[in-house]
Structure formats: C-alpha cells, structure tokens
Amino acid sequence: MNNSPLLQIDRISIGFRASTGQILPVLRDVSLQLSRGQSLGIVGESGSGKSTVVLAAMGFLKHGLQLISGSVSFDGNNMFELSGKELEKLRGGKIALIPQNSGQSLTPSLKIGTQLTEVLKLHTGLSNDQYMDRIIELLGLVRLPDPEAIAKRYPHELSGGQQQRAAIAMALAGDADVLLLDEPTTGLDVTTQAHILELLRDLSIERNMAMAYVSHDLGAIARVCDNVMVMYAGEAILEGSTRQVLTSPFHPYARGLLASIPKLNDPRLPVALDGRPPAPGLAGEGCAFVSRCAIASDRCHREHPEMQATPGGTLRCHHYKDSERISITGTGAQPARAQATDQMSLVLDSLSISYHIPSFFDSLFGAKQEIPNTVDDISVKVTKGETLGLVGESGSGKSTILKTVAGLLPLRSGSVKTGDGKELPPRVEHRESRQLQSIQLIFQNPDESLNPRHTVAQILGQPLGLYFGLRGKEGEARSIEILRRVRLGGHYMDRLPSQLSGGEKQRVAIARAFAANPELVLCDEITSALDVSVQAAVIDLLNELKKEHGTNFIFVSHDLAVVRALSDRVAVLYQGRLCEIGPSDQVYALPSHPYTEVLLGAVLEPDPDVAPKLLAEDVVELSPPARGCPFQRRCPRRLGSVCDNQEPPWQQSEDRHFIRCHIPIEELHGAQVEDAA
Amino acid sequence: MADQAVNPARTASSMRWLIVLKDIWARPSGAIGLSIVTFHILLAVLSPLITPYDYREIDAFNILSGPSAAHWFGTDDLGRDIFSRMMLGGREALIVTGIATPIAVLWGGFVGILFGLIGGRIDEFLMRIVDAFLSLPWILKMLVLIVTFGSGNAVLIPTLAFFYGIPVIRIARAATHDVVARDFVSAAKARGHPRFSIISRELLPNVMDTLMVEGAMRWSWMLLAFSSLSFLGFGVSPPTPDWGLMIKETRAYLTFAPWGALGPVILLSSLIIGINLTADGLAKALGIDRAQKAPV
Structure with missing residues (x-):
C-alpha cells in the first residue's frame, strides 16, 4: 500500500464577510495530513476553528463562511472543486463524519436499520438481500447488544451511548477510509465515554482507517490519537505526538491548557489561563496568544511566529525554549477546606x-402501583x-x-x-x-x-x-x-x-x-x-x-x-440512591463502593499512559430496581441474590466515611488493592 | 467615572426601539417595507390637502373615461376622478385597522399569556375552545356580527379587534410556555420573587417581541379583511372613497375600463407587501426569526 496521505489540507484559510464588508478569517493557513492508520487529535477552546477544519475536510463550509485560500485534497480529489454529485458519492462513503450529538443527527422517524440501508444503497454495491446481514454485522461491530433488535428500533428508543454507536456504524457502513469525529463523546457519561473511545481506538486499528478527532477534552484525545494538533484563534500553533504534546509541550498555550485541567489524583486547584482569544480579524500582527502569554516579549507583539520544527513538536512560538518556565503540573492554590464542626x-x-404522578384512573380506583x-x-x-x-x-x-x-x-x-x-x-x-x-x-x-x-x-x-x-x-x-x-x-x-x-x-x-x-x-x-x-x-x-x-x-x-x-x-x-459518602480525599484515594470504583476507573486522564479501567457495562438503566441494591445490575463485584433482594446496609469505613454495600468494607478494599497489583 | 458608561440598552426602552428601527432599515427588504409603509401613512395624512379634485365632484359628461392628462387614472361611472379617490381610499382602512390592531394584540396577548401561565388541563381545555372558534370561516363570523349590529366604524373596530385577537392568544400562549420553561424564570422563582414581578420583569419583555411581530402581521391581514368587507358592501359606505369599495364599484366595467380597479389594487397590495416586509425585518432585528439558508 502506498504511504501518501489520504487527506491533505494545504494552507487553508476560511473566513466570513462582516457587516463592514471586510472578510474576517476564522481559519488561518491551516495544514494537515492524514494517512491510513493514523489518528490525529485536534484540540482547542471554543471558537478556535477546530470544527471548521473537519467540516472543510469534507469540502463543506457552514453558512456564511467562504474559502479564502488553500485546498483540500482527499484521495486525489480537490474537495472544493467537486460537483454536488461527486461530493455526495464521497461524503458518508469514503469520508464520514460522526457529529457531537447523534441523537439529533439520526433521523427520528426512521428505524436504525432503515437508515443504515440508505447508506448501504448509496455507497456500496451490495444487493437487496445482503443488506440485513451487513447491518447486523455493522451493529455487532460497534458492540451493540442484540443487533437484530436494535435495527428495528427508532433512535429515541436507544440511550445516548447506543445512539452514538449507531452513528459510528453508519459511518462505517460506507467503508470509510477517513473518519472525522466532532466531539463524539461530549455530553455522554464518563463510563459510556470511556467505552466509546475504546471502541473507536480498536476500530481504527482493525480497519486501518485514518481518523481526525476534534475535542476540547485532552483525556479523550490521549486515548485515541497518535498525534495532536493544538489550535488557537484559527491557527495551528502546535503539532506533535500525543505523548509529547500532553506531557511536555513547548508551546506556552498548551502548557497553560494542561495546567488548567483539574486532575483526579491531585487535590490542588487547576491554574486558570486568564483572558480570551482574539475575535476573528483582531489577532493583530504579532502572535495571537500574546495577550495571555506569561513569557511574551516585544517581539511577540510585532512579529507573527511561523511554524518551526523543535524537539518539542512543530510549533508557533518565538520563545519556546523558555516555555518550561510555565508549569504544567500546576502551581495551583490549595483548596480551602472547611473546619470540622458540629454546627x-x-x-x-x-x-x-x-x-411519577398517579394517573386519573389509578387515583379514581385507588390502585396502588x-x-x-x-x-x-x-x-x-x-x-x-x-x-x-x-x-x-x-x-x-x-x-x-x-x-x-x-x-x-x-x-x-x-x-x-x-x-x-x-x-x-x-x-x-x-x-x-x-x-x-x-x-x-x-x-x-x-x-x-x-x-x-x-x-x-x-x-x-x-x-x-x-x-x-x-x-x-x-x-x-x-x-x-x-x-x-x-x-x-x-x-x-x-x-x-x-x-x-x-x-x-x-x-x-x-x-x-x-x-x-x-x-x-x-x-x-x-x-x-x-x-x-x-x-x-x-x-x-x-x-x-x-x-x-x-x-x-x-x-x-x-x-x-x-x-x-x-x-x-x-x-x-446511583439511580437516586446514596452509595457512598465521605471526605473527598478518602473517597478519591481509596474508593470503597463498587460504583465509585467504576466511576473513578472510567475517568480519562490527559496522559496517554493511563488507561481507564472499564469495570462495568455502560448500560443505561431507566428506572431503579424495585428491590435490593440499586447497582445490582451493573455491579462488577456482585455477590448474588442477596444484592437483588436485600437493601445493602450502611457500613462505616473511617470517621465520617460511609458506604452502602453487602460486601464487608475490608473485603472491598482488599479486592481493590489486589486488582491494582 | 468609567463605571457609569452609557449603554443604549439601559438608557430607555425607547432607545432600544430606535436601534431596532435602524436594524430594520439596514436590511434591503426592511428598508423597502419601511419606505412603503411610511409613504402610505404620509399619503393618508396629507391626501386631503393635495388631491387634484374633490372626491365627491361628479362630472356627468365625462364618465368612465380613460387615463388622460386631466384624470391620470381616468374617471369612474359617476365621472369622479379616480386618482383623487385612490389617494384618499386608504384613510378609512388605516384608521380602522390602526385602532383595531393594537386592541387585538393587547387583549389576545393578555389572554394568551394568562392561559400560558395557568397551564395544565384548564389551559388545554380553553385552547380547544379557541381552536373550535378558529375553525369557523372568519368572514361568516364577522358578517353575523355586522348584520346584527350594523356596519360603521363603531361596530367594525371592535369586531375586527375581537376576531383578530383570537389567533394572537395562540401565539402569546406558545411564547409564554417557551419563556416559562427557561432557567431564568426558575431562578427568579427560586429567589422568591412575587408572581407579579416575575411576569412583568422576566416574562413580558421576552414575550413582547413576539407579540410585536405578530401585531405587524395581524395588521396586514386585517387590512385585507377590511377591504374585503368593503368589497362585499359591509365596510365603508359610499360616497366615502375606499379601495375595497372602489374595486367593487368598478367591477361591472372591468372589461372596458380596467383602470378603475387597477389603482386601488396596486395601492392596497403595496401597503400589505410593505407591512409584511417590515414585519419580516422586525422579526430579524429582534432575533425572533433565526431562519437561515438550509445547509444543503
């Protein structure tokens, strides 16, 4: 197989016409390349232009935006010069987008199977009787339980995580070579998010796809991407391997961003990055980040930095050698803790x-549900x-x-x-x-x-x-x-x-x-x-x-x-019932309740070396069980029928630390230490 | 004092409307609409002073004559100057609808907001009555009232205001439902503001914009209704000039003297188009109409 990039964005600039008649750029000179099997993360704050980049990769511009310069080539096609018909053939086929909120992007009035059939009809050469087999195969591929049943359901009958999986299946249906993901896990629960990310990671390896993953969440990027591009005010300001960018970036903005993320294992407060990025057209002549940069000099105000290769990735900064002065682990303040009191x-x-409001007839006949x-x-x-x-x-x-x-x-x-x-x-x-x-x-x-x-x-x-x-x-x-x-x-x-x-x-x-x-x-x-x-x-x-x-x-x-x-x-x-309550340092240091363990395990750290522990299925329960422990159906440490039938007792671990579980607290701690070892 | 910077949003609500007006003017369609409406209002106010002939002046020797230098739009079946009558023909319609529209929006808006606030089953029940009422053809309902109480402005204004207020109930109720569900209303509730203060401060300013746009739309429809009534002979009585009436009077001669109807039709439709364009601009300026080009 040749190794030339599948998707190549070449110095693209996109802007909109302001009421003054000027064209203001929202994207400035952004270039990127994606080859098979590569996954690139695109990070930035809201308004940094990251979503505009992935949409432009499909040759699509949001209403009001126009291409100023540059080109996008996908598989040898110039995406901005193709006709509507040719674009239709490519989009959703060889190049597919998974949007942020799949609940909204799936057609509500069509069954999942029907929607998948449409994609298969448009983008594959399968015959009518092959569709169903392929649909079931696809839904199985995205690890949806019981694919036959799911295919017959409407989008609203699926949970948020299942909808997102169905959207991924749809993107895969056209045998996509490039998968564009626009914040695909934002708005999902931590456990669901972790599962979806594992799925994407496995799929990209299995199918040798190229992925561009847009997110503001560095934890998610750390899980699925090999390389990262950091965007700021419409520009790419740092590119490098995920490990490089997330552990020791040389750009002051990336360092500030890392320091501003609250960390699970560090009780100190995250460090705020004051100010905000310049609005389109107001970036000035110098570096766009200059007003928020701790190590900016006069030169940064005057001279726009160009991308340059450094040992810490390709970046735009005049003073990258000094950037280590900005701490990324945080010099954050100690959190204020309350004094113990009986008041x-x-x-x-x-x-x-x-x-639940009893229905008219229930209250009429006094039926007690x-x-x-x-x-x-x-x-x-x-x-x-x-x-x-x-x-x-x-x-x-x-x-x-x-x-x-x-x-x-x-x-x-x-x-x-x-x-x-x-x-x-x-x-x-x-x-x-x-x-x-x-x-x-x-x-x-x-x-x-x-x-x-x-x-x-x-x-x-x-x-x-x-x-x-x-x-x-x-x-x-x-x-x-x-x-x-x-x-x-x-x-x-x-x-x-x-x-x-x-x-x-x-x-x-x-x-x-x-x-x-x-x-x-x-x-x-x-x-x-x-x-x-x-x-x-x-x-x-x-x-x-x-x-x-x-x-x-x-x-x-x-x-x-x-x-x-x-x-x-x-x-x-969990499900409206208390599972565990205690001083936060204790709860986080040694989670006791199995549900806390599941939750904490699924948290994504912005560190490519820390993998989440997926202990429970990301099943969404719509109502709590009538009897027993609320967590009985998903618990990784389930004992048996006692969990289904009896309410778990409260147990005291330390001085104000209580958990509600049938398993004795010492055993819980012991099991967790064992697992960690 | 830098802390006391002047902001248009805070100085007075009249300033806000000036800004909105400017915003409408900045849009091509809004500017056209606003110009047409202004033209018509000026025409209605000034026409008694500038008409070339008296609208009652009969010229028995010059009936149904075609356009000429003396009579630009010809004369009607009594030899009256159509151009003069055209200029005056909008006055009655503008006065009646100009009074009836605000009344319709006020009472419809009040009732709609009330229904929206009551909510629940009572609201549902009351709205079904409104629906039933709306399902009858408007002209039938109006004719019943006019036949019962007689025509003339004293009957027409309340009749139009009443019937055109009913659809406003729907709009006001829907807008109320939207606003009530938003967090800033919950926030005011949680702070413990009295009901009246929540309605006047949180709800009304946000419903008012929708009602303004709705009012502008109602106005244009009411104009059409008024002209239709005149055309049917239930609106303005002769010899007062009115577009609807003029179209009716020249209907019999339409085949050989079409200029009699042409003028009034142009003026009436231009006014309605003007109002609609202005309402459109208003909706965009207030941010109610967020419709964008479909991204296909």
Whole structure:
C-alpha cells in the first residue's frame, strides 16, 4: 500500500464577510495530513476553528463562511472543486463524519436499520438481500447488544451511548477510509465515554482507517490519537505526538491548557489561563496568544511566529525554549477546606422525590402501583462552611435533589431542615424571605439562566432589591462591589448577557447568587458549559469566595476531578440512591463502593499512559430496581441474590466515611488493592 | 467615572426601539417595507390637502373615461376622478385597522399569556375552545356580527379587534410556555420573587417581541379583511372613497375600463407587501426569526 496521505489540507484559510464588508478569517493557513492508520487529535477552546477544519475536510463550509485560500485534497480529489454529485458519492462513503450529538443527527422517524440501508444503497454495491446481514454485522461491530433488535428500533428508543454507536456504524457502513469525529463523546457519561473511545481506538486499528478527532477534552484525545494538533484563534500553533504534546509541550498555550485541567489524583486547584482569544480579524500582527502569554516579549507583539520544527513538536512560538518556565503540573492554590464542626447548615432527612404522578384512573380506583421513587431516602448533613459534592451519572438524581432543596420540585417524603433545625417549607412560595435569601441556586448554562433582556445591573439589582431593599444609587454601588468580587469591573454594569463571553456570563450568575449574601449556594453543573481554561478560573473564584465568606456549597457535577477540587465531602449517587459518602480525599484515594470504583476507573486522564479501567457495562438503566441494591445490575463485584433482594446496609469505613454495600468494607478494599497489583 | 458608561440598552426602552428601527432599515427588504409603509401613512395624512379634485365632484359628461392628462387614472361611472379617490381610499382602512390592531394584540396577548401561565388541563381545555372558534370561516363570523349590529366604524373596530385577537392568544400562549420553561424564570422563582414581578420583569419583555411581530402581521391581514368587507358592501359606505369599495364599484366595467380597479389594487397590495416586509425585518432585528439558508 502506498504511504501518501489520504487527506491533505494545504494552507487553508476560511473566513466570513462582516457587516463592514471586510472578510474576517476564522481559519488561518491551516495544514494537515492524514494517512491510513493514523489518528490525529485536534484540540482547542471554543471558537478556535477546530470544527471548521473537519467540516472543510469534507469540502463543506457552514453558512456564511467562504474559502479564502488553500485546498483540500482527499484521495486525489480537490474537495472544493467537486460537483454536488461527486461530493455526495464521497461524503458518508469514503469520508464520514460522526457529529457531537447523534441523537439529533439520526433521523427520528426512521428505524436504525432503515437508515443504515440508505447508506448501504448509496455507497456500496451490495444487493437487496445482503443488506440485513451487513447491518447486523455493522451493529455487532460497534458492540451493540442484540443487533437484530436494535435495527428495528427508532433512535429515541436507544440511550445516548447506543445512539452514538449507531452513528459510528453508519459511518462505517460506507467503508470509510477517513473518519472525522466532532466531539463524539461530549455530553455522554464518563463510563459510556470511556467505552466509546475504546471502541473507536480498536476500530481504527482493525480497519486501518485514518481518523481526525476534534475535542476540547485532552483525556479523550490521549486515548485515541497518535498525534495532536493544538489550535488557537484559527491557527495551528502546535503539532506533535500525543505523548509529547500532553506531557511536555513547548508551546506556552498548551502548557497553560494542561495546567488548567483539574486532575483526579491531585487535590490542588487547576491554574486558570486568564483572558480570551482574539475575535476573528483582531489577532493583530504579532502572535495571537500574546495577550495571555506569561513569557511574551516585544517581539511577540510585532512579529507573527511561523511554524518551526523543535524537539518539542512543530510549533508557533518565538520563545519556546523558555516555555518550561510555565508549569504544567500546576502551581495551583490549595483548596480551602472547611473546619470540622458540629454546627449544621443543611440537613436532608430521608428525602424522597418522585416524578411519577398517579394517573386519573389509578387515583379514581385507588390502585396502588409500586413505582420506585426517582430519588429515595437521602439523608445528608452539611456542616457549616462545608462544600458537599454530589456525583453520579445522568439520571442519578443529583440535579433533582438540588432543585428540591431550592423549593422548585415537590418532595414526596422526608424533609429539608436548615441549620437551626427548622424545617424548610417544601415549596418556594411558602418560604420566608430570610430562608429564601440564605439559599441560592446557580444553573448550568448562563445563557439560559440570565434573562437576555436584562443588563448586568438589572440582573444584580433583583436580589438586592428583593432581599435588602437596595435600589438606585445604593444598589448600584453594591452591585459594582459584588462584580469586583467575581473579578469583573463596574464597567460591566450596562452590558447585556449577549455582550459577554461564556465565562463572564457565569461570573455574573455567580455574582447574582452572592448578591443575596447566602449561607448555602447550590451549584448545578456550573462549569460544564465552559472551556477548561475558563472552568479553572471559575473553580478558583468559588474557592476564593468560600475562603472569604465561609459559604456552604452543594456542588453537583459529572466531572469527578472538578468535584474533588472543590469539595470537602463527596456523596456518590446511583439511580437516586446514596452509595457512598465521605471526605473527598478518602473517597478519591481509596474508593470503597463498587460504583465509585467504576466511576473513578472510567475517568480519562490527559496522559496517554493511563488507561481507564472499564469495570462495568455502560448500560443505561431507566428506572431503579424495585428491590435490593440499586447497582445490582451493573455491579462488577456482585455477590448474588442477596444484592437483588436485600437493601445493602450502611457500613462505616473511617470517621465520617460511609458506604452502602453487602460486601464487608475490608473485603472491598482488599479486592481493590489486589486488582491494582 | 468609567463605571457609569452609557449603554443604549439601559438608557430607555425607547432607545432600544430606535436601534431596532435602524436594524430594520439596514436590511434591503426592511428598508423597502419601511419606505412603503411610511409613504402610505404620509399619503393618508396629507391626501386631503393635495388631491387634484374633490372626491365627491361628479362630472356627468365625462364618465368612465380613460387615463388622460386631466384624470391620470381616468374617471369612474359617476365621472369622479379616480386618482383623487385612490389617494384618499386608504384613510378609512388605516384608521380602522390602526385602532383595531393594537386592541387585538393587547387583549389576545393578555389572554394568551394568562392561559400560558395557568397551564395544565384548564389551559388545554380553553385552547380547544379557541381552536373550535378558529375553525369557523372568519368572514361568516364577522358578517353575523355586522348584520346584527350594523356596519360603521363603531361596530367594525371592535369586531375586527375581537376576531383578530383570537389567533394572537395562540401565539402569546406558545411564547409564554417557551419563556416559562427557561432557567431564568426558575431562578427568579427560586429567589422568591412575587408572581407579579416575575411576569412583568422576566416574562413580558421576552414575550413582547413576539407579540410585536405578530401585531405587524395581524395588521396586514386585517387590512385585507377590511377591504374585503368593503368589497362585499359591509365596510365603508359610499360616497366615502375606499379601495375595497372602489374595486367593487368598478367591477361591472372591468372589461372596458380596467383602470378603475387597477389603482386601488396596486395601492392596497403595496401597503400589505410593505407591512409584511417590515414585519419580516422586525422579526430579524429582534432575533425572533433565526431562519437561515438550509445547509444543503
């Protein structure tokens, strides 16, 4: 087989026409080559142009974009000069794209089998009676259980992970030579993500495909890619082997990026990379990274660095020899830890929540169905000044618990009590002003949680006016003070959310919560919509606020490393039931519950030498089992029928560390140590 | 004080509308629409001062004459100058619909938001009544009322406002459902703001834009309805000039004197096209219409 590259992007520049008539570039002079059997990771923050590159590889430009210069050649074809018909033949056939959200890219009204048949018809020479065999073969290839049944299902009948597998099967159906992946595992649970990545890795080796893998997640890149290209403000700034780029990159941006990732085995806080990349057309004459670079000199402002080969990969930097001054392991601050105290701040007393509403006929005939609660029997005490982390996969009920504490969802039984032992009325309408003010909620996505029609001043004015009667000049002065506390200046007062970056919006949302001077702040996945470098800044901010005010947090996230960085104690939830709760250092150092072990094992580290441990199948359970241990169906350490029939007992491991499992705690620890050895 | 920088978004809501207007003007279709609408409004206001003839002036010796230097659009069956009557023919329609449209949007919007906030089974039930009402042909419903109460503006305005408010209920309710489900409303609820404050501060500003666009669309449809009523003889009564009425009056002579209908038809359709283009521009300027070219 010849070794000439299959896909070759040659100095491509893509831009859009601004309202001023200028053409502003979103991609500048990007080149890449892919040969059979190679896999290239493309990393960068949002807006760096990484998705535009892979779409351009298919000869596709998003609406409004135009090719300024350069060419894309795939298998000898110039992709931007082919006719629509010729492109149709190639796309989805020899060159296939797997998008981020397969749930949305699969046609909802057609069965998986039918959709696969369409691809086979278009791109293969198979005859009608061969389709079904091939479909079953393909679905088996992506390790979907029971391919015959899956082929007959509609996309909505599959879980997120299964949908993603079906999308991969579809990409493989046309015998793709090049697979383009655009954040294929973002939004999936950690265990599912780890499984999908293992699948992709195996497939690329088995089928000798070329892969271009776009992601913001360096952990995912580390698992599947041989080489990495780092993008910044529309330019490739660093290219090298994955090991080189992830362990000792020579480019200051890559180093900063690595330092901003929270690490599972390091309790220190990640280091924020301040500032943001220049907007298209505003990169100036010098290096695009200059405003955020710690080792920039005058030369970097004046002179645009060219790509040059160095011992640390091909990169764009004038001072790469000095880049080691920037630490990648993190010089991060120690997280603020709460003092042990008996003073309570919030007590959840056997809290149960159910989404099930008895139907009209059920209530009419008094028929009692045994439907397990969505969230069941949660008893947690949060002491003063403490941060409690809630972790678990999607559907574990972590956000549901937060919303119930905030009074937005009704509880079925149990109670929520404040520190003084008073029971909080379950519904927000019945709570006193004092109780409302002391508990504040921050949402996942600031685009949704900030009213697009309110300025920052109006947004902050709301809690100030409501709880403290501060309006006009007084309110304004206080708002500016709060803005400063979240590292934003008073000049933000007149801006609308649409005029802020993602990180700034989330700071405003945090400022709004702190304007109420709360005792307890509920954080619902508040960093998951942000870029890593911005996430690090927000984590840092929360840590500072915790130190300054002694505020309590309940911090919900699916990202275990983020939770570790902020939490004093961690509670692990599965299917709305508590599995384990204890001081975070203990829970992370030696996981005790089998589910915690599974979760931690699946976390991807940005290190090509650390493979995730896949201990359980990534089956998605829609409802908890009616009896026994909630984790019975997936548990890698299942004992037998006792797990199915009896609720596991609580066992105490250390001083405030509890797990809920039938297996004696010593045995669990012993087994894990044995496995590790 | 750098902290007190002036921002258009905050100074006054009237400033916001100026910006929106500028945005509409910046789009070719919006600029055309806005020019046409402005032209029509100016024409309606100024026409009594600038018409070459009195609209009642009958010239028995010069009936159904073709276009000439004296009568640009000819004369009608009574020898009246069609050009003068054309210029005046939009006044009545603009006054009636200009009053009825805001009323329709206000009451329809109010009821729709209310339904949206009530939600649940009551909302579902009420909406089925609305659906049933919408399934009847509008002209039938309107004629029943006009025949019962007589024509004239005192009946026409409330009738049009009533019937054209009903579809607004649907739109306002849907917009309310959308906004209520968003996190900033949950956030306000969790803070414990009173219901009224949530509605006025969080909900209304976000529903208002949709209602503005809807109002502009309703206006153009209402104009068509008004002209249709006139054409059927239930709107404006002679000798007041009106486009719908003029089309009706010249219908009998359409084969040999088509200029009588041509002028009013051009003016009426240009006004409706103008309003529609403006509404389109408004929707884009407010960010409601996010439709883009399909990526195929």
